Amino acid sequence: MAQQHDIYYVPSKSQWPIVAAVVMFLTMFGAAHWLNAEPGESGFGKTVITLGAVGVIGMFFGWFHSVIKESLAGLYNPQVDTSFRMGMMWFIFSEVMFFGAFFGALFYIRNFSVPWLGGEGHGVLTHQFLYDSYSGAWGAAGGNGPLHVGGPFSTVAPWGLPLLNTVILLSSSVTVTIAHHALRGGHRGRILLFLGLTVLLGASFLFFQAHEYMEAYKELNLTLHSGVYGSTFFMLTGFHGLHVTLGTIMLAVIWLRVLKGHFSKEHHFGFEAVAWYWHFVDVVWLCLFLFVYIL
Amino acid sequence: MTSGSIRTDAPRTHRGRTAGIRRIVAASLALVLALGAGLAQADPHPWQLNMTRGSTTWSGEAYFLNNVALGVCVVIGVLVFGAMFIAMFRFRKSRGAVAEKWSHNTTVEIIWTAIPVIILVVLAWMSTGGLVSFANTTGAQMTVKVTGYQWKWRYDYVDYLGKPVSKVDYMSKLDALSDKTRQLDSGMDPYAVKTGDENTYLLNVDKPLVLPIHTKIRFVITSDDVIHSWWVPEFGWKMDAIPGIVNTAWTNISKPGTYRGQCAELCGQDHGFMPIVVKAVSPEDFAKWLAAQQQANAPAAPAPAASAAAPATAQVAPAGSGEHG
Amino acid sequence: MAHEAAHDHHDDHHHAPQGFFQRWVMSTNHKDIGTLYLIFSLTMFFIGGSFAMVIRAELFKPGLQLVQPYFFNEMTTMHALVMIFGAIMPSFVGLGNWMIPLMIGAPDMALPRMNNLSFWILPFAFALLLSTLFLPGGGPAGGWTMYPPLSLQSGSLAYAVFAIHLMGISSIMGAINIIATILNMRAPGMDLLKMPVFVWSWLITAFLLIAVMPVLAGAVTMLLTDKYFGTSFFNPHGGGDPVLYQHVFWFFGHPEVYIMILPAFGIISEIIPTFARKPIFGYRAMVYAIACIAFLSFIVWAHHMFAVGMPVGADIFFMYATMLIAVPTGVKVFNWVATMWGGSMTFETPMLFAIAFVILFTIGGFSGLMLALVPADFQYHDTYFVVAHFHYVLVTGAAFAIMAATYYWLPKWTGHMYSEFWGKVHFWCSVVFVNVLFFPQHFLGLAGMPRRIPDYNVAFADFNMISSIGGFLFGASQLIFLGVIVHCAFFSKKKATDRVWEGARGLEWTLPSPPPHHSFTVPPVVHDEELAHGHVSD
């Protein structure tokens, strides 16, 4: 092992990439087929997606299994570790840009397209010729556009569940940091406790989010179809929710790995990567809370 | 040849070269102008090399900028490519050239950063003027609403000389002969599609848009389905027709004539087959034409074109409701 | 060099490639994966090129002779998607995969398994995309830009969207890998400002990729939900705006076109000094210019939208920002010329392509500058003038640079020399016919021929016929390219030396040709005279 430490570990051939490519393809192909299916067609698309999705999960297990094995075998020197860190950081940056596209859309819609439809500034003629009774207000008053697509709706009040969820996510960021410190200090019990708490907080966030969605659909008539208000609301919070789900699963896996004793005081990149991801999800939520709920 | 000798004779060649360059520049400018001058003619014609001068008060802006920018690029191109070719002949190994060692020179780097900046500032200044005058749609004496459909245009005359116009609206689509000829394996000859002695294959419609000359006409442009773009090259601009959005543009035609254009935004399978034809006439003729149209449409129930075309969903302000007079 | 022995030793106790499947499908080797990328992109070049041949054949003369208009639109759309995402981008990734580790003295890419996944996603993504041509609803036919609402009419939108998602995932992973490799795997002594310009260009390109591919993913996701899930992003009735799509798309799209040209700049900056036998002029300025172009590329996107009816202020802003790009690009062009000035030049095939690149790319840049002038763009927009512009920058720019790179490094990759004679034949045919193909399109555009039309008025007939003839001949010339590559890889008897080119500098030339399966497993000691072309006296 000793001499392994100063050479960069290049894994030998691996089946996981091609498996990953195949299962990703199956998922996407199945999804496309399903979306395009004529009503009453057989469930071919759904079968393929299911196959693909199960495959993706299996692939992740397999791939990470090899990585963990190599890591435990001490094959990764600090330089390899740096590669992983950079990989994770730039991956998170790509996620930031993905959310950026949707936040950018929200920004454009709120500051330009909706006011223009309402006759402000550049939109005078559009208003005059097409939508002369539309106010161009945001929220329940006009967020679903001049034709009130999806019918009248009410918005989710920020100071109820969303506030609670903000508190939950913020405290989960604190607990994950405490767990990180505990890890550096080597206090196993404390890690398990606080990491476990983080997982629970993540899960309760998801629970409340689901609750909020149900309320929106049933009581507020705020749906994905509620014009562009509904579109931005559900796409932004939905993609965020998806990321929280992934993050929670990742945290749970890390909890199990702590239980199995995979991490040492110095060597715990897996833990850190997930913590970064969790902080990222947290920051996205703060932006959502501000731009989607409050403003 | 040593590198020293290359350096010492550099100034001499430089002088020799400038004279040559001046000749080339003069020649190319002459060419550019010739292209421009020969082509002040409406509608595309075979072997046309340059943009049309256009036939409106504004269209010269686009044409002028095009020529200036082209001239600038030709000059820079001649200089840069000229230097390159000189380098390729002088500094080839087969002629015994020995590579020099230098690899930068702050003075020339500053010069060739600064000169483009100056050129660009001038170009930017000229374009800004043209753009600002285009954006000014105030003071229009007439409004026409243009609506794109897959794959035809609808024209509503909204107001003229401060008075609302009612019930003058119609569809305008590819003429029947072109339409027959353009079918796959029609066996018909595109060269045989003529109006007078002008070939109008795919550039002719059943009912052209009639407009008066010497009148500032405001267009309000929208669409009923997908994005189209309303483009008559002789006017010097195109403007997208976007469903649910109204764009605006203006023109002031200088001479009577028939001006042809095409839809300029991909809008589905027949995107290539939705031409635009504008018939520009004197204001007097226009007034007569308009009156005749109004007469023809007045007594009848809503014209078929209008009712068929009224967008089912959008709350379209009735054409000619007069609110913009 | 001394590394050789070490690699051989390393090779046989460690995963020497076994079966065909294991070597090529389960690979973690940057050279093999690079080869896969290059083969894939060449295949896609031919597929995309065949679509272009259909376009040119239909446009050969007025009247519809061969295809229905809808199919023509499918061809235009697929041609562009295949060329951009299938041919140009993967070939740059392939070149990066092969050369970056060799140029910076790294044992492999930073994340070798992920590297293989980045590649293998691509064939599946394109299978998904191309399969739509055979579906009952037909393939996407709204242009590669996929503007709604038109693109929402396409029956197979979901397939195209998911294919783009896959391509995006592949590009992002590839880019992450390249950044991590460059920042983390350089041999000691290979400082950032000593790296070859090609490596620099890729570092910045990779950053652009990570920044904009997710935005494209967002844009097409909104298309997907608008079509299948009832959202209203692009529907004004619900408060959305079709123009919003264009903003998001071009926020991706403009950096995307620089993604397709910056690595080309890098390649040219390697080749010209080699054959001029003189260090690159203004190394630092070259690097800063690339960074500057990359930065500006984020604030010019709406120059594709001058005809959508934006507020004048926006038109003016985007016009000025766009024009600014001419300055750093000009610096690059002038520096290439200055590198040649005072050199000792020879004109092997890579150099010929590089010189053609400098001239023809600049012509494409000039027409770009003309397009940036808003009042003139009111006329140019969506005409063949634009088509001429972007083929000059993409074909005689990006694709010529890739061809130059292929000739330049092929002897290193295969260990054999290609046929210089046939290389030159390929060059001269290409450079002549490509101009016959695309130059007349400027005239067509100026005379008023819109793009994306299957048929046209007879006034446009002459130049279209010339263009089509040029197109067929240019296409046919590419068969020579294929021939030269196949000959070099399998039949050439002439061994390549390690350095291959007299004036070549840089670590990759210190390795044998072909390099061992695993190179630089022990980081090399970098001597300054082995460094690539910059920094001699900088």
Ligand code: HEA
């Ligand atoms: C590799 C790809 C590539 C590159 C490098 C460029 C480079 C540039 N492009 Fe291009 N462009 C495309 C690919 C590319 N483009 C594509 C694909 C489209 C169409 C997309 C679609 O609609 O489908 C397009 C469309 C396009 C448009 C929209 C046209 C329209 O639809 O109406 C515009 C408008 O501004 C534009 C401008 C420019 C400019 C200013 C540059 C500049 O970067 C060029 C800078 C270079 C030079 C200017 C030459 C060298 C400089 C000098 C020698 C210095 C001195 C020069 C001067 C002072 C003039 N491009």
Ligand code: HEA
């Ligand atoms: C990225 C790069 C790229 C490349 C390399 C090319 C390469 C070519 N393109 Fe490109 N093209 C685009 C990107 C590219 N294009 C884009 C982005 C668009 C816009 C699409 C849109 O509007 O949405 C476009 C649109 C476009 C149009 C306009 C279509 C329209 O508006 O309807 C045309 C028309 O001439 C055209 C032609 C060609 C030709 C002839 C080549 C040639 O260079 C191709 C040469 C290669 C081959 C031909 C293949 C190799 C040879 C064979 C297969 C052998 C057999 C052939 C023969 C014997 C003849 N392209």
Ligand code: CUA
């Ligand atoms: Cu209508 Cu193109």
Ligand SMILES: [Cu+2]
């Ligand atoms: Cu651009």
